[in-house]
Amino acid sequence: RGKRAFVAGVADDQGFGWAISKALTQAGAEVILGTWVPALNIFETSLRRGKFDESRVLSDGSLMEFAKVYAMDAVYDSPEDVPESVKTNKRYAANSEFTVSEVAAKVKEDFGSIDIVVHSLANGPEVAKPLLETSRGGYLAAVSASTYSFVSMVQRFAPIMNEGGSFISLTYLAGERVVPGYGGGMSSAKAALESDTKVLAWEAGRKHNVRVNTISAGPLGSRAAKAIGFIDDMIQYSGKCSPLSQRELQAEEVGNVATFLCSPLASAVTGTCLYVDHGLHIMGLGV
Ligand code: NAD
Secondary structure, three states: OOOEEEEEOOOOOOOHHHHHHHHHHHOOOEEEEEEEHHHHHHHHHHHHOOOOHHHHEOOOOOEOOOOEEEEEOOOOOOHHHOOHHHHOOHHHHOOOOOOHHHHHHHHHHHHOOEEEEEEOOOOOOOOOOOHHHOOHHHHHHHHHHHHHHHHHHHHHHHHHEEEEEEEEEEEOHHHOOOOOOOOOOHHHHHHHHHHHHHHHHHHHHHHHOOEEEEEEEOOOOOHHHHHHOOHHHHHHHHHHHOOOOOOOOOHHHHHHHHHHHOOHHHOOOOOOEEEEOOOHHHOOOOO
16 A cells, blocks of 8 residues: 655645655655645645646656645644634635644544655744844744644644654754844744654654654745745855755755655654755855
8 A cells, every 4th residue: 555645834836845745646655735724725726727737747747636635724733722813714714624633633534544744834924033033922923833833743643643654844954053034933943843853753753653854954945935035045055055056956855855754765764854955054164
């Protein structure tokens, strides 16, 4: 039987979540998506209208299909956490059961079990502000959406995972080195995510016999990254300073490593942060 993957954080064909979905599909997995509620409608419409068809082409010429797309908002764990103002918001009112526990329950109901869970989402409302100017609310929102969301997913999905199951998230160098411009508590959120990868690997490893890893990815001009504002500079810097500088990082390169990490080839790998960044993290000085 092929593996079944749940990928959270796909709302277009530009980001890492899409590339990971594609690499997993290419490797024979069935892919289910969890898409952020406010982005769901446009994503499904674009998908239906063929806007992503070029990006969906697999090596045999067929198009990548998603087994199902669930509405999801990873800042809420269960229905009682959703504020009234959100529930009645037009984009949310059209959907239901979008909290992490409800999505996990629906995946269990619809599919029975899961082998791979990918967390490819982040959000920091004050990302453009330096930490020195970040509010408590902005900081906590960044950690809630970008880090606790992963803890919450491991809590709810580990119990429905098959033997050999594997979790993966995406982190960024700014969690361990200073990257000016990556503000709003997003650097803190990534530092916490990297630490949680180890603690969750231990806890969920012992409790559920599953693996937990993170990929520290190089810069990609995704939708989320464009919102930060300095992504073009980061791509240029990476191209100038990393050991493999001849070309830009391709999302597919991250997709391939994610697929390896979630495969039996990596059955002894857990709690690690694997850099997929053309080696930029080893440099102490930009040249
Ligand atoms: P992306 O825009 O493709 O993905 C981010 C996704 O998160 C979007 O689909 C968005 O709808 C979703 N999202 C935001 N808040 C959510 C919520 N509350 N609930 C559910 N979904 C929510 O951008 P990306 O750059 O591919 O980001 C994926 C991951 O990669 C993130 O963790 C990001 O920090 C990480 N990363 C990105 C870069 C980069 O340069 N782009 C580098 C290193 C790590």
